Amino acid sequence: MNIQRGNEQTSDHAPAPGPSAVAGAGVRFDNVQKSYDGETLVVDGLNLDIAPGEFLTMLGPSGSGKTTTLMMLAGFEPATHGEIFLNDQPINNVPPHKRGIGMVFQNYALFPHMTVAENLAFPLSVRNTPRAEIEAKVARALEMVELPDFGNRRPAQLSGGQQQRVAVARALVFDPALILMDEPLGALDKQLREQMQYEIKHIHANLGVTVVYVTHDQSEALTMADRICVFDKGIVQQLSTPDELYEKPANSFVAQFIGENNRLSGTVKEVSGDECRVDLDGGGTVTALAVNTDGPGSRATLSIRPERVVLAAQDGGSGRGDVPNRLSARVEELIYLGDHIRIRMTVAGRDDFVVKLRNDGTRCPLKAGDETAVGWLAADCRALDPIDD
Amino acid sequence: MDGTSDAPDGLLTTGDGTPLKTALARATRRAKLKAVVLVLPLLLFVLVTFAVPIGQMLYLSVYSPVFADNMPRLSAYLMANPVTEVPGEAAFEALVLDLKDARKNRTHAQVGTRVNYEKAGSTSLFKSTARRLRKIDGPPYKEKLLALKPAWDDLHLWTVMERAAHRHTLSFYASALDLGYDAKGDLVRAPEERRIYGLLFQRTLLLSALIAGLCLLLGYPVAHLLANLPLKYSNLLMVLVLLPFWTSLLVRTTSWITLLQSQGVLNDLMVWIGIVGDDGRIQLMYNQAGTVIAMTHIMLPFMILPLYSVMKTVPKDFVRAARSLGAGPVTAFVRVYFPQTVPGIGAGVLLVFIISVGYYITPALVGGSSGQLISNQIAFHMLQSLNWGLAAALGALLLGGVLLLYWLYDRLVGVDNMKLG
Numbered sequence: 001m002n003i004q005r006g007n008e009q010t011s012d013h014a015p016a017p018g019p020s021a022v023a024g025a026g027v028r029f030d031n032v033q034k035s036y037d038g039e040t041l042v043v044d045g046l047n048l049d050i051a052p053g054e055f056l057t058m059l060g061p062s063g064s065g066k067t068t069t070l071m072m073l074a075g076f077e078p079a080t081h082g083e084i085f086l087n088d089q090p091i092n093n094v095p096p097h098k099r100g101i102g103m104v105f106q107n108y109a110l111f112p113h114m115t116v117a118e119n120l121a122f123p124l125s126v127r128n129t130p131r132a133e134i135e136a137k138v139a140r141a142l143e144m145v146e147l148p149d150f151g152n153r154r155p156a157q158l159s160g161g162q163q164q165r166v167a168v169a170r171a172l173v174f175d176p177a178l179i180l181m182d183e184p185l186g187a188l189d190k191q192l193r194e195q196m197q198y199e200i201k202h203i204h205a206n207l208g209v210t211v212v213y214v215t216h217d218q219s220e221a222l223t224m225a226d227r228i229c230v231f232d233k234g235i236v237q238q239l240s241t242p243d244e245l246y247e248k249p250a251n252s253f254v255a256q257f258i259g260e261n262n263r264l265s266g267t268v269k270e271v272s273g274d275e276c277r278v279d280l281d282g283g284g285t286v287t288a289l290a291v292n293t294d295g296p297g298s299r300a301t302l303s304i305r306p307e308r309v310v311l312a313a314q315d316g317g318s319g320r321g322d323v324p325n326r327l328s329a330r331v332e333e334l335i336y337l338g339d340h341i342r343i344r345m346t347v348a349g350r351d352d353f354v355v356k357l358r359n360d361g362t363r364c365p366l367k368a369g370d371e372t373a374v375g376w377l378a379a380d381c382r383a384l385d386p387i388d389d
Numbered sequence: 390m391d392g393t394s395d396a397p398d399g400l401l402t403t404g405d406g407t408p409l410k411t412a413l414a415r416a417t418r419r420a421k422l423k424a425v426v427l428v429l430p431l432l433l434f435v436l437v438t439f440a441v442p443i444g445q446m447l448y449l450s451v452y453s454p455v456f457a458d459n460m461p462r463l464s465a466y467l468m469a470n471p472v473t474e475v476p477g478e479a480a481f482e483a484l485v486l487d488l489k490d491a492r493k494n495r496t497h498a499q500v501g502t503r504v505n506y507e508k509a510g511s512t513s514l515f516k517s518t519a520r521r522l523r524k525i526d527g528p529p530y531k532e533k534l535l536a537l538k539p540a541w542d543d544l545h546l547w548t549v550m551e552r553a554a555h556r557h558t559l560s561f562y563a564s565a566l567d568l569g570y571d572a573k574g575d576l577v578r579a580p581e582e583r584r585i586y587g588l589l590f591q592r593t594l595l596l597s598a599l600i601a602g603l604c605l606l607l608g609y610p611v612a613h614l615l616a617n618l619p620l621k622y623s624n625l626l627m628v629l630v631l632l633p634f635w636t637s638l639l640v641r642t643t644s645w646i647t648l649l650q651s652q653g654v655l656n657d658l659m660v661w662i663g664i665v666g667d668d669g670r671i672q673l674m675y676n677q678a679g680t681v682i683a684m685t686h687i688m689l690p691f692m693i694l695p696l697y698s699v700m701k702t703v704p705k706d707f708v709r710a711a712r713s714l715g716a717g718p719v720t721a722f723v724r725v726y727f728p729q730t731v732p733g734i735g736a737g738v739l740l741v742f743i744i745s746v747g748y749y750i751t752p753a754l755v756g757g758s759s760g761q762l763i764s765n766q767i768a769f770h771m772l773q774s775l776n777w778g779l780a781a782a783l784g785a786l787l788l789g790g791v792l793l794l795y796w797l798y799d800r801l802v803g804v805d806n807m808k809l810g
Contacts, residue, residue: 074709074713075712075713076709076712095712095717095718096709096712096713097712097713097714097715097716097717097718097721099713100715101713102713102714103709103710103713103714105706105709105710106706107704107706109704109706109707109709109710111707111710111711111725111728112729113728113729122711122714122716122724123714123715123716126714126715126716126717126720126724127715170714171713171714174714174715180713
């Protein structure tokens with residue numbers, strides 16, 4: 001607990017001036033449930049440990065319970081059941097202003113009747129910080145977000161990106177050990193959003209605070225987080241690092257929600273070790289990793305990432321010995337995307353099977369209407385729980 | 390060649406050489422014309438039924454031709470000869486001849502009333518003199534008239550008539566400001582017991598401010614609730630707020646009479662509970678308390694609606710942000726929420742204040758004598774004493790005062806910050 005994280009992650013990055021590095025706080029949800037109407041659970045049995053200094057992203061579609069979880073942590077919504085711990089102290093009965101948690105809101109929530117400097121001074125002045133210290137901290141915070149000359153402006157005179165930075169600075173200026181961010185980049189355009197993602201990530205790395213970040217944008221989650229907590233229907237579907245989440249989704253929802261995914265439905269024929277044979281509904285039998293299936297006779301959904309599919313056209317149509325799963329395919333559509341070409345095909349009766357072909361300068365060997373074959377390694381094909389579509 | 394090009398003088402022009410601004414003005418003229426045509430009916434309606442009559446009415450506060458029109462000879466004499474003492478034969482001749490004509494035209498009472506505005510007793514003097522003028526059939530007029538009615542030998546009366554001979558006068562404004570002219574024609578304050586308008590203006594402003602303040606106190610929490618409740622509850626609450634609004638004003642006012650009078654529901658209740666004894670019933674009606682209570686109730690929607698419309702636009706995140714930044718509920722309210730609602734407060738207070746300042750029916754019904762406002766006095770002069778000049782002067786002062794307050798408000802808060810819904 002309370003380990004000074006310092007600048008260990010920022011060897012390539014000059015330490016930014018700004019709020020001093022603080023030890024991040026640890027957070028623990030212990031079987032937390034939340035219901036608004038007494039009939040449905042918005043958050044169902046949440047158990048979650050957030051390590052000090054961690055950047056944890058809560059990812060999920062709207063209505064999945066991620067924002068409600070954040071609001072419970074901030075203290076704006078009481079937990080219906082269970083306990084939330086901040087640095088091992090239960091905080092269910094601590095009002096929001098005594099939790100010492102910085103928060104960045106979706107629409108920034110900068111106070112429009114105050115200047116930028118007054119906004120930044122607000123959390124300090126309500127804590128009765130001496131005036132000189134307030135001025136020094138506000139100046140440092142403005143410098144941290146690279147807006148040193150903007151103190152006297154009103155929020156309305158700033159661009160969206162600048163308001164965003166001020167909101168981040170305000171949440172950090174009183175040196176909280178935990179920062180919550182509720183879709184803070186949702187209102188920015190794509191380019192600015194990507195730039196801010198890096199900036200927030202760097203600020204986190206420099207200060208060592210714990211960050212809990214809510215988003216519905218999976219690429220944002222993959223870019224920023226140490227760990228991602230995927231929510232759906234009030235339940236944590238998977239909690240892992242970004243690469244594990246992408247490479248090894250635990251169920252069909254995660255496979256579908258994170259990144260692009262090809263689904264094939266079928267019935268498990270036999271299971272041997274950690275592999276299984278699956279009869280596809282559209283014909284053909286393939287080998288897959290038995291990740292989340294119920295044994296022979298049960299339904300399963302296979303998940304294959306588009307970039308792991310091997311085209312027969314790529315290896316001269318001879319077939320490769322190390323690709324055990326081979327299915328015939330018909331090219332439906334080619335979409336040029338610059339760095340790669342998306343090929344939509346019909347495979348095993350499904351016409352939404354997508355293959356990504358890296359643009360290496362050679363001409364694409366396929367055109368719409370071609371009959372060809374696709375294949376993939378058993379290790380790249382995960383048999384998961386069945387979903388209807 | 391594209392659509393625009395640079396003319397030699399640097400002005401942008403269209404392809405055929407017309408300046409761009411001209412072309413733009415031509416293009417927008419049609420739209421402007423359409424807009425004017427669309428509002429024209431309402432504009433004419435308001436102009437004919439509202440603006441023009443009000444203008445005429447206000448003009449009456451400085452224009453009073455009744456004396457000059459009906460006493461032409463005397464008016465001519467008085468305009469030519471300033472009065473420093475009771476004038477001589479020529480003036481009395483003009484007076485007698487004019488008064489004879491006026492009696493023929495049955496206008497002598499109006500003339501007397503006009504003079505009576507500034508000198509009490511003049512109406513009866515004019516009437517009784519006119520009745521007995523038959524006895525004077527030739528000079529010397531002064532001698533005969535003074536023998537008949539010695540009251541005409543009065544410098545004050547003649548200075549009043551001198552002022553009345555002018556078609557344009559400021560004497561109504563003087564009266565409205567509790568000023569009057571003494572015998573020599575100098576402007577002095579009215580005697581203490583007759584300074585009623587200053588008192589009434591003062592009371593009107595104070596009571597209106599009190600009503601606006603009470604409405605703010607009572608309306609602010611309701612508006613906050615309205616703006617933050619879930620939709621199904623807030624709709625119900627909104628109906629409750631608006632329901633009195635849709636009920637007739639008279640019904641509401643008379644129901645307050647039923648509630649507040651000394652044998653009314655509220656007093657009965659207090660006697661029954663034992664707060665007051667049966668002989669100590671509280672007088673809540675026919676005094677200022679009645680006016681304040683009934684008008685606060687009537688004005689509440691005018692406070693709640695602007696407040697609500699402003700509070701509706703204050704994002705909930707503001708208070709949450711303040712709380713998360715370390716502010717307790719009170720600090721978050723005072724430093725973040727309240728400043729956001731100031732435009733609504735300004736609009737509501739101004740609206741309630743302005744409507745209250747000119748309010749008539751409720752104070753007339755429940756105000757008794759101590760709860761009367763300036764508008765009741767205006768109505769009195771319009772309908773009963775028929776001194777329209779004074780009514781118009783009082784009205785104009787009221788209007789001027791409200792405009793002054795509006796200007797002050799604009800300087801202090803800014804009208805652009807005001808939201809009325």
